[in-house]
Amino acid sequence: MDTVEKKVGVTEKLMKREEERLAELQKRKEEKGNDASALDGVKYFLEKFNQEKCVILDSLEKIETLGKNERLLEFDRISQSLQSLQKFHSDSTMFLPSYDVRQSQEALANLLTRVQEKREKLFPKKKFAFSSKKKLAKSEEKKIENNDTIEPPVDNEVQMADCTVQEKSHASIEMDEAMVLKKDVSLINNHFSTIKVFGAPSTVHMKNLSHCVVIVGPVSSSVFISDCKQCTFVLACQQLRTHSTVESKFYLHVTSRAIIEDCSQLKFAPYSLTYPDMDTHFVTAGLDKSKNNWNDVDDFNWLACDVHSPNWSILEEDEREEFKF
Known part of the structure; x- marks a missing residue:
């Protein structure tokens, strides 16, 4: 093998090594990019999740200042927001680290409890009383005559x-x-x-x-x-x-x-x-x-x-x- 052939062989080996080195660098760059994308995805989820959670909590705090009909509509909006947040969480769990999944699941459970407690406070299940006003008045008069204790009538929309x-x-x-x-x-x-x-x-x-x-x-x-x-x-x-x-x-x-x-x-x-x-x-x-x-x-x-x-x-x-x- 003459000197020229040796030089060509060395050059080819060097080029091959350089190509392998560049390929390895590109692979590492792509992996780093994927890691950055994953981190960006987690960051976006946490920011959006916490933002939506705060909006719901803020609405729960303000709902008692509204009128009766407005409360019903606002609570309907809160329920829709909670359901949307649950869907957003469900769609995001595939790329979230297990720690963030657990933390967000716990936050969702606490939020659901807060919503249920507020619903029970604002819209308790009613005990219906269907006596007419005239019958109720006669009953109260009879109790007065018999010196019985008068229990207050049930106050609800159906009776009125x-x-x-x-x-x-x-x-x-x-x-x-x-x-x-x-x-x-x-x-x-x-x-x-x-x-x-x-x-x-x-x-x-x-x-x-x-x-x-x-x-x-x-x-x-x-x-x-x-x-x-x-x-x-x-x-x-x-x-x-x-x-x-x-x-x-x-x-x-x-x-x-x-x-x-x-x-x-x-x-x-x-x-x-x-x-x-x-x-x-x-x-x-x-x-x-x-x-x-x-x-x-x-x-x-x-x-x-x-x-x-x-x-x-x-x-x-x-x-x-x-x-x-």
């Missing part, structure tokens, strides 16, 4: 409703605009009955209904449902809150978000009611007819963000009904 339908069975009842416009309506202890409420009431309360069909035109604020079973509800409202209700269908128009708690076997479909003056009643109630969150249901008993609650489902299209009058 402007219009009440109660203790009906196998009945067909219709309440028109003249009866319910801007008034509180309560439907109590009714069974196997059809009840229609047309005319933009302020609020509607329902308790202990079974095998009933309840058809309600636009409601300007909230509908509250409790302890009902095997009913069909046709409702348009700003907010729906349903407690302890089972095996029921909802044809719903709601502009915020439906909330259920301690419920099971509920099915939801879009509002399917038509009757004369309904469009006028939507305007009177202040409801946006183009905005309907009928299939956006918040189950307070189901905290998993990535798995659908087993307590409610979408009513199949071929099972849906139309309600025309």
